[in-house]
Amino acid sequence: xxxxxxxxxxxxxxxxxxxxxxxxxxxxxxxxxxxxxxxxxxxxxxxxxxxxxxxxxxxxxxxxxxxxxxxxxxxxxxxxxxxxxxxxxxxxxxxxxxxxxxxxxxxxxxxxxxxxxxxxxxxxxxxxxxxxxxxxxxxxxxxxxxxxxxxxxxxxxxxxxxxxxxxxxxxxxxxxxxxxxxxxxxxxxxxxxxxxxxxxxxxxxxxxxxxxxxxxxxxxxxxxxxxxxxxxxxxxxxxxxxxxxxxxxxxxxx
Amino acid sequence: xxxxxxxxxxxxxxxxxxxxxxxxxxxxxxxxxxxxxxxxxxxxxxxxxxxxxxxxxxxxxxxxxxxxxxxxxxxxxxxxxxxxxxxxxxxxxxxxxxxxxxxxxxxxxxxxxxxxxxxxxxxxxxxxxxxxxxxxxxxxxxxxxxxxxxxxxxxxxxxxxxxxxxxxxxxxxxxxxxxxxxxxxxxxxxxxxxxxxxxxxxxxxx
Numbered sequence: 001x002x003x004x005x006x007x008x009x010x011x012x013x014x015x016x017x018x019x020x021x022x023x024x025x026x027x028x029x030x031x032x033x034x035x036x037x038x039x040x041x042x043x044x045x046x047x048x049x050x051x052x053x054x055x056x057x058x059x060x061x062x063x064x065x066x067x068x069x070x071x072x073x074x075x076x077x078x079x080x081x082x083x084x085x086x087x088x089x090x091x092x093x094x095x096x097x098x099x100x101x102x103x104x105x106x107x108x109x110x111x112x113x114x115x116x117x118x119x120x121x122x123x124x125x126x127x128x129x130x131x132x133x134x135x136x137x138x139x140x141x142x143x144x145x146x147x148x149x150x151x152x153x154x155x156x157x158x159x160x161x162x163x164x165x166x167x168x169x170x171x172x173x174x175x176x177x178x179x180x181x182x183x184x185x186x187x188x189x190x191x192x193x194x195x196x197x198x199x200x201x202x203x204x205x206x207x208x209x210x211x212x213x214x215x216x217x218x219x220x221x222x223x224x225x226x227x228x229x230x231x232x233x234x235x236x237x238x239x240x241x242x243x244x245x246x247x248x249x250x251x252x253x254x
Numbered sequence: 255x256x257x258x259x260x261x262x263x264x265x266x267x268x269x270x271x272x273x274x275x276x277x278x279x280x281x282x283x284x285x286x287x288x289x290x291x292x293x294x295x296x297x298x299x300x301x302x303x304x305x306x307x308x309x310x311x312x313x314x315x316x317x318x319x320x321x322x323x324x325x326x327x328x329x330x331x332x333x334x335x336x337x338x339x340x341x342x343x344x345x346x347x348x349x350x351x352x353x354x355x356x357x358x359x360x361x362x363x364x365x366x367x368x369x370x371x372x373x374x375x376x377x378x379x380x381x382x383x384x385x386x387x388x389x390x391x392x393x394x395x396x397x398x399x400x401x402x403x404x405x406x407x408x409x410x411x412x413x414x415x416x417x418x419x420x421x422x423x424x425x426x427x428x429x430x431x432x433x434x435x436x437x438x439x440x441x442x443x444x445x446x447x448x449x450x451x452x453x454x455x456x457x458x459x460x
Contacts, residue, residue, distance in 0.1 A: 198369060
């Protein structure tokens, strides 16, 4: 049976992980390769690395990180942040990334999704969406790191993205993000029900129960950062718990 | 030191298959040089993308007779993902394409209400006792990404399957030919163990 996926997300600036609290078990926690390997050893199913480097001139540092991660890590990983052209896709895929996540640039120019899917295959094109609830019971797409409301309906945009060739949708709920009060179940249920591609829920993870709840609405993967980085949730414990709740997990099978 | 030739036919990214051997201490050659391929102990056909491009490029680089010669000589030949699909007789991905015919059977689309591609970690069910199982748990998880699969499933060359609404051939093989539908190079410790088992097997056969 296909397992549901647990996906830690690492923000990388100038080649180092923007870290939270220190880890007990590993030194040099801001080394993306070492932290990635730590999560991989903990049986994380996939990793996401976001380049949050402010300047484009330092892009090559991040590409070196991608290459080093690909050499060291034996599970799939996605690269996001600052992806705005086919050449960006090409660079990170050639460096060894399995998937590429695109966000604002696809809103600006949706054809980027189609071009990338045609050239590299839908399986490696992840459309990442920052969405915020409006007053009318729907969700709107924000860009530029969540600063700018585009007025676009998030579910409609997800559907358009899939029609253009996106192979996965990563939906980051801005309302839930950082609140640690659970994923946006309503939004994720609609996506999981209405879209023919895997959904990665992002934003809001606080407890192990939150993961169960979001898998119960049908998503394929759950992404989180701080609960893992701060050691509030241990991935092996989480997997054992979820497996016990009837959710298939790799590494917790009996 | 075991010599591995990864066939370079410009289909998908070869860095990850190269890295996987490197982690086992083996410096594989990414090549389409006949001399290097003939000299190898193991030939690996990787591949991500569409079968049309894969078979087209094998033809373009005049590799098909060489690969046939290698398989006939008894060389261990391993296909991964699209490279496994190319081992069969025909593929119906976006048309009808003749493939290498090293294994019997065809490549067909999924008929399922489940999401396609079949993407993520799924469990292997071995259908026969096999040397690949050494050091593995009974139902190991491996990483899949594919939209087409080998058919039929109930043939002796299907070594292991995964359950995706239907049994999906995951490892196929006969004599010196072996195919992985999933990505051993992306399948964590299980994937590493599978590759190690391949190395041990090929070295022992020497």
